[in-house]
Amino acid sequence: MSSQLLEQLIEAFRVLPGVGRKTAQRMAYHVLERERDGGKKLAETLQSAIDKIGHCERCRDFSEDAVCATCTAPARDPQLLCAVESPADLLAIEQATGYRGRYFVLQGRLSPLDGIGPRELGLDLLSSRLAEGEVRELIIATNPTVEGEATAHYLAQLARQHGVRPSRLAHGVPLGGELEYVDRGTLSHAFGSRSEMP
Template sequence: MSDIPALEALKQALRRLPGVGPKSAQRMAFHLLERDREGARRIAQALSEAVERVIRCRRCNNFSESELCDICSSPRRDGSLLCIVESPSDLISLDQSGVYNGLYFVLMGRLSPLDGIGPEDIGIPRLEALLDEGGVKEVVLATNLTVEGEATAHYIGELVRQRNIKATRIAYGVPIGGELEYTDRMTLARALSGRREA
């Protein structure tokens, strides 16, 4: 334990970041204090501003600085399509593909009963209210291809079908440029079962 309380507090704060353990936090803290105090000030200022200004879009739950995010307020978006993603970073990845032009709903997580994460924790009641407004004709389930992501997609798919809305799942399989030799069995199985006419 350091006898410098401010340094200890900085290391503990850095440990809150994902993937940052005690040694990494110490390296970051020492780097900022030894070599980049101006960078540390800029990080502190940017973090403070983001915490104060960034809120959740009232419609899609994505990060925004206004009540409606740019995507939800765009008249060029197809409101009959709704893509469900786990996180804002998933939304950015899909949107940057340039292929999808509908709206989104960000869960900010996925169902995980073992971790105590249920439907209310990921905004399912907000999603149901959005679906009940009408206008959505198809829901694209774009949760990650993990056990929890698949369970979440299944759960939401059932809710969607109960409302007579079409539910689709993103396709998955061998990535472009990937070699079959290095592709895992589950990915190959899904690629084969989801094959389409060439």
């Protein structure tokens, strides 16, 4: 590589998810050849986003302000609280469902081997939130993985301690999927939890 700085730029692009050496190279060349203005904008926005975006004090979602817009929106039902693992999960639920309650972002899942316990997930914050008495139902939307399930059980217990009803997203065969290609665990669960047709 003739330019040291170009080499550094290619390496720097590799922090992005799914970007290897070849893609990073293509990105660096593309920006320098055709998108210098856009690249400058990206550098500035990235810098200021990293400096300014922190976590909401109430729900732990990304926010520039101390308390985020979702937590302060008066139109949202304060009796419903949905616990998700990450801000990306929150966004997926916002985009797919008509849910109009509030959220709590765990920023991870229980994983004692990685040193992630109740404190890292902000469960003290969640606990005092539930203790306020306003929340009636805690919708637990952690991922259907081993760690996600363990976290869900822990959260359900916590909810019951505060007299809040815990609920969990339904598991089963995905809509539009074909039984032949559904994994065994899902199929077995869907078979066991079959419901009577109306």
